[in-house]
Structures are given as structure tokens and as C-alpha cells.
Amino acid sequence: MSQGTAHPLSEAIEGVVRNASNQIEAFDKSRLVRNQIPVALQVMLAVPIFAVLAQAMRWYLGFASSPIIPWSGWAILTLLLPVGWVAARALSSQFHVDRLRAIRIADRQLSSSDRLETADDFLHQSEQDGFMKAAIEDAEKWAAKGQALDLTDSPEQNSGLIWWPVPVAVLILLVSFGLMQLERSFAAGSPDLSDGSGGDSTAAIEATPAQKRGKTEPEPKEEPEQPPATKPDDRSDKAVNRQGSAGSSIPDTAEESSGKLSEGETRESQQSANPSNAKGSPSASGQPSKAGDEKKRKKKTPKKTESKEREKKERKQEEKPSGATAGQGSSKGSDNNAAPSDWASTSQSATPDDEDLDEEDEVDDEEEEQESRGGVQPNMRDRRTPVNRDLQIGFGNNRPNPDANGRGGPGGQKKSRGVASLVLGVPIPDRVNGQPNKGRIRITQQRITPETEISDPTTVSERPAKENAVGQLHHPEFTPWLHDYVRRFFLQQRAKYPLNRNTDSSESSASSDASAGINESTLPAS
């Protein structure tokens, strides 16, 4: 096909593109608006919230005569803000539909298996073979359908409008309006404020915070509503007053509370000079403590428990007079320090809670265990059984051995080391459970009765001298220098040990020389 003349399918595809682009652009705009509506509704909440906050601030500061913006103004602003938000977003967005996107969407809507896009691609190629031409021809009927395609039938992605901000905004506006009305009626109905300043705002500034804080003369209707002194600073003041001298000024409420403490209050709360105990004391309002509180307090600090605990501590200190025994027995060690301390007494005075009681029970168990072991054996809790190296299938007595597989050796974790673990690339910790030494050595002694060994007897016989001729012996021929050397050696020996020193010695030496076969005459001449 020549490139000069436009293929009729090209125009059809352009028509599809125009049709699809227009619809897609409109769809994009509507989708943008639809997506922005929930955001705008949430933005709408900002107006009434701001109105309420502003009104509350003005009320707090005393500007209660008239609002900045009237109620109707807030309502109009609330309605206008989301509209303005959506309009601004729509105007700031640009809608441009790509050509390929239009064809692709048309293909998808027509379920044409990319025939239009494929044909558009092949039409722009310089060389077209038979299959390309066939593909282009195949797309013609789809292009005709695409020109009349209505994309509005497509299932639109409804983002789900959020309508809850609307009633919330209305509610907030109503609250704001109610606050304004309440403030107006309150300002109109209070004669003191109107008499003092004639509706002046400065008077309201002075009056309103004073009423709220209650620093001026207390109104009779607010008396029963006042909580019975729950502020922590009040309680601490009372505690300090109780600790202080009697001459200091004591408030009435504190006096009442101190007077009633004698009935339900525990003794330690009165004796305690600790501020923490004062903080933990019953209500500073002077009301008698309730039975539940008393029970709870008794449960927390029972005297029986204290005495028992004291006995235990004393017994423990008798057994372990110093902290030098720490570490013996249990692996957890001892809680005592080497130096004697009064921690036991402080712990007794402190109020134990439930956790402390549980810990006490555990300590009792440990103490019993230590007593049973004599306090010298190590804690055997952490000891684990060594790796089973049994080659037998069972333990015997027809009991199966769950770890023994007949192959012996360590368990699966040990076997998982090596190449398999390297391939996985996961470090497997070495968990060989065994003994660090070579293991237990068993020595078995057996008693065996001695047995006589039978052997052939050997006859004893003489061993006489050899009678037969030995044969010709070999006499090595001395070389002249060796001959001379030997001669000089023996001459030196003779000079050193003369033969006729005395008769006994001469005889003995002569006999020795004769026995040795060394004689002057036998020596060769030099």
C-alpha cells in the first residue's frame, strides 16, 4: 500500500479517536468533580468548626455581645466553601486525552482484542505484509463500531460519595448557633453584670472568668457541686499540714479529715511521715473511709502477712547471715547484699500489691527447694537431657524412643547443618545439646578365678665348651702406619704402667699381660 493515499481505515480510526476523546474528556471532568465532592464535603466542616471555636473563644474572653459574623453568614460560608473548592479544582485541572489512550479505551469497550490499536500501528508502517493487511482489513468493522461508540454505557468507577460531613456540619452550626443564643440569654438574664457596667464587655471579662474559677464569693448553688477537694495540690497541702506543727493554720476541711481518720484510717497512714504515704491516704475531704476501701486496704497490708513475712525474713537472715552466700543454691542467686541493710523493714512498711504477693509465693517455693537441697546443690532446672545417641529403636521394656530413628547421632537440628543450611542461606544456630566433656565413663570390674596355664616342661642340660676346631681365623694385615701406631700405643701404656714395679704387681701385671697376650717380645720391632 502506498503511503501517499490515506487508507480509509485511517479516517475511521481518527473518527474513533475523536469520538472517544470527547467522551473521555467529559468523563474525566465528571469523575474529577465526583472525586472532589467528598473532599469538598470534608472541607465544608472547617467552617462550622471554626465558627464554634471562634465563638467559644469570644465567649471565654468575654466578647459575648455580638458575633463577628452572624449565624446566617456562617451558614452561607459553609455552603459556598465546598462549591468553591470543586470549582477551583476543576478549573485548575487540564483534560487532554492521548490518542493511543482513546484507541485503547475504544478497543476495550468494543472487546475487539486490540484490533484498532494494531491496525493503527500497522497503518503507520512503511512495509505491510499479507498478515498486516489482513489485520487492517479485520479492523474495519470494529472501527465503524467505534465511531458510534457510546462510552457512557461503561461502568463508571463510583468513588462512593461521603455524605456524613453534611449532617455533621449542620449539627456543628446548630451547636454554634445555640451557643450564641445561650450566651445572649445568659448575658441578658444576669442582673449583676448588667448593673455593674450596664452591659459593658469589660465587666463581662471580669465577671465570667471569676465565676468559672470561683475565686470570688462562692455562689450557694455551686457549693454542693464542688468536688470534695480532689486536687492533688490540696491533698499534698493537707499532708504537709498533718506533718507540720500544731500551731500552723489548718483548713477546716483538713481538720475534719484528721478528726475522722481515727476511725477508719490505718495506723500507718497516720504514723507515716512519708509524703507518698500521705498521698496514698484516704480522701482528704474528711469523709469516713468506706468499708470497701478498708477491706481493700486490709487486703493489701494484712498484719498476719506482715508478721509471717517478718518471721521469714528473720529466718532467712539467720540461715544466710551475709551476702557471701549469694549464688549458692539457686541460679537466681540471693537478693541480699553483702552488707547488712534494713531493706526488709522498708519492704515491710511498704504496701505490697498483688504482684508482690505473687513474688512472695515464688520466693517461698524457692526457699523450700533450697532447704530441701541443703543449699549447696546447683539449680537443676535448666539442665536438659543430652542428645539421644541411642542406636536402638526403643528404650526397652517395649517403650518407644521418640527421638531414636535407628540411625543414631544427633537430632534433626544438628543434621540440618551443612550444605542444606548453606543453600537456604539462613543461619541456623548450633543447638547441640550435649555434654562438653567426652561423656560418662563406666568402669566395670569382673571377678575371674585364676586358672593354671599348661605348658611343655623344658629339660635342663649342660652346655659344654665347643670341642671341634673353629677353623682358620682371619687375621687382618696391619698396614705399616697402623702397625706403628699400635706399637706406640702399647709402649706408652707400658711407660705409664711399668711391668716390674713390685713383685706382686709385676706378677699380676705379667699375668695380666700374658693373659692379654701382650709381650715385649711379641711386639714387632719398629
Place this chain on the structure above:
Amino acid sequence: MSSTLTVENSDQAREAAEEFKKVHTAIRTEVAKVMVGQDAVVEGVLAALFSAGHVLLEGVPGLGKTLLVSSISKVIDLSFSRIQFTPDMMPADIRGTNVLSENEGGGTKLEFQAGPLVANLVLADEINRATPRTQAALLESMQEKQISVGNRTIKLEEPFCVMATQNPVEQEGTYPLPEAQLDRFLFKLVVGYPTEEDYRTILRRTTANEQIELKPVSDAATIVQMRQVVRSVPVPEHVETAAIQMVMGTQPGTEYAGKLVNEVVALGASPRGVQSLILAGKVRALLEGRFAVAVEDLKAVAADVLRHRVLINFQGMSDGVTTEDIVAEVVK
């Protein structure tokens, strides 16, 4: 072999496409006489055959994998050889070797005795039971369509197709196929259990006196011609882009790889994966009556083409992520 196919006008293209569908339908119908159900597997095997690829069939014993391949060989009238891979098999057992033989003059000469690999359709039954050494003997034949023994190189006759089977259950004493071997398979088809209705048909056909005779409906030359038709199908640019992005999407660290791929994939598909995607897509486009590959064709064949080319790392395996999950995310 036959000359290259020239399709100059659209009528020739339509005729070629019609011929392709006709041959495919004839083979499909004939194979269906003995192969009950498993339509996707049969389609996949034929698609691999027409796109000059090799197939790896994975399934438990008794699902008819060997029957399918042997039936195709009978229907297409191809030379067929079946190799039962065993651990003691050596490369010379499948490639062939030089043997000493007597000549007419009374002397001896070395003569090449071809192995079972020299055939059109090779059924490598339980391929993972052979050692990697023997498995590697298939590499050259599957890619270059030739065998090298000593200083002799034998060109294998077209069409050449290796259809291997493996059992995913009995892994004791097996040797998993190396990545280089797996990559040479166009498809990895997972053979599943038949449906209830298929079971009834199987029982009726196999437990009665009825003998089913398969007749050849095609031959090697036709298959070669159909392969040329497949290769003539054009691929639009956007489809090429989609195929490339699909394959790159399986490779961790690339711009198209998703979070799942980056986390659990150790090895992605190779360029052979793109080639296989396009070739299989061409076959599907022809069968769907189109003259060009569409993106939906790639999506349809992506699982069979990519599932054996993606390697899951240890984290993925421990999380239970399969290659099908990866392909599904890539195609999405």
C-alpha cells in the same frame, strides 16, 4: 526443508490462517479420541509443537502424559522415540555413540549409532530421574537442534520436539532440572486430575473391548509449514512492549518489578521468555481468528510460559508464594 512462506496479500494470509486452524483442529480431534479431557494441556502441547518449542509436562502418575505424547506422534505421523530416564543412564544412551563394526573387506570401522534422541518427537519420560550429566545431553539438541558426538555433528530433522514429563510428588532420588534446561522449554504444563464426567468417559473407553485406532492426519512437512505460518504473524509495537514489560516484571530490581517480585523472586525470566511469549501468543492469535498478536494472547499464555522461568527465593517459599502468584501479579 521447505522454502520460507511468503504471504504478500491478505488473501494468502487468510488462507494460511485457515489452513493452520484446519490442521490444528484435525490433530486436536484425533487426539481427543484417546485423550479425555485435559483440553488446556492438549492445546498447550500442540501450541508448543506449532511454535517449534519443547514442552515439560508435570503431573502425578496416571494422568495420561505419556499417552498424550505418543498419541500426537501417531496422529502427526512423526518418528517417535521414548526415553525412560533412569539414574544410571548416560549421555551416550540418548545421543548415540560410535561403535566398532566390520566392513565388507573384513576390516573394522567406527560407525555412529544414533540414539533415541534422533527423532521428530522425543518423549523424555520422567526426565528428572536422570543425572544432570545425562540431562545436559539434551541442551544442545533442544536449542541448536543438533547432536555433537566426538567430531561428528548431526543435524536433527525438523520438526524436532522434546516433550518431557516429570512427577512432582516422587522427589526421592530425582535430580531437579537445572535452570538452563528449564529455560529451553517453551511451556511447562501442569496436568491436573480429570473432571467427573471425564472419569466416566475414561472408564467407558478403557475398560471395554473397544479398540481405538489413531490415524495420521498430518505429517512432518505440514507441521514445518504451519510453523512458518506462525512465525509470519506480525506483532504490534504495543504488544512487544507488553511482552517485554511482563518479562522484566519478573526480574527483581527492574523498574517493572512489583513489590512481591522484589521480595520473593530470586531469578526472573530470561530473554527466551519474551521469545516464548510472543511465539505462543502468535499461535493463540491464529487460533482466535486474528492476524496479529494481542495483549490478551500474552496474558493467556503467560502462566505456561513463565512459571518455570521464575525462581522463588527462600522467603517466598516459606511464605507459600508460587510462581503462578508471581505471574498473576506481573500480568495484572
